[in-house]
Amino acid sequence: MNGKRIVIVTGGTLGPWVMDEIRQGDLLVGSDRGALFLLQNGFVPDISLGDFDSVTEAELADIRAGSKAFLECDPIDKDLTDTEMAFNWAMEQQPAEITLLGALGTRFDHSLANIHLLRKGMELGIPCKIIDANNEVILINSPTTIHKGRYTHVSLLPLSMEVTGITLNGFLYPLFQATLVVGQSLGISNVLLEQQGHIELASGYLLVIQSKDT
Structure with a gap:
């Protein structure tokens, strides 16, 4: 690097x-x-x-x-x-x-x-x-901490067929050892309760999309 x-x-x-x-x-x-x-x-x-x-x-x-x-x-x-x-x-x-x-x-x-x-x-x-x-998009495959910044919402979408072991800390809508699969909207429009939140996952590729309305 x-x-x-x-x-x-x-x-x-x-x-x-x-x-x-x-x-x-x-x-x-x-x-x-x-x-x-x-x-x-x-x-x-x-x-x-x-x-x-x-x-x-x-x-x-x-x-x-x-x-x-x-x-x-x-x-x-x-x-x-x-x-x-x-x-x-x-x-x-x-x-x-x-x-x-x-x-x-x-x-x-x-x-x-x-x-x-x-x-x-x-x-x-x-x-x-x-x-x-209005958006910031990253891809993760390991535990990640995100920061709220100027964004109001956080959405999680799989970029692999499934993402397993998803656990959220610091979010309005928690998940514990959840699995997201392609075609599912469970991870859309979550909200951080504080200035940062933590995402755990066990396997797969997960899009993390922070967004705000115009």
Whole structure:
């Protein structure tokens, strides 16, 4: 691990909230239109990559000129989304953490595919999260403490066929040695009673989604 946090800004729903999520010292990756967003808001991408099919030629020239490194691929002859390309590059750097901004949006297929990227990070032991204006999404497979912060609700959804041994401490709706299976809504819309809560589990991959209404 190189000790740095990598922040990937990609082309989903972006807004002023992004600026609050970027810290000094982050290594910034602009994926497709996310690179343009970074430049337009005063940030210099450490690398911009993608097929850039969602920007104009003039915008592409600005991205190429304004990025420390630039990697363009053919929009047709490729097998990965721009976000997965950026994620794979980030994993190769062996960072301390990867945060994805703009990975959720109006294209549900892309949003779901981006959530699945969390499992790739977990398999390499790299903590990853997805953040947007109203949600923070992580994937866990071991006991984890979460903090309330700005969020009002916590939902738990299995990313494997089942997750066993789920025990919750510090939540309004407790669970003890519970099993969640795909297609079940038992874990939706829980609430932390204090500023933090603890999640135990025995096996499986569990999405933890902290959220608030607009």
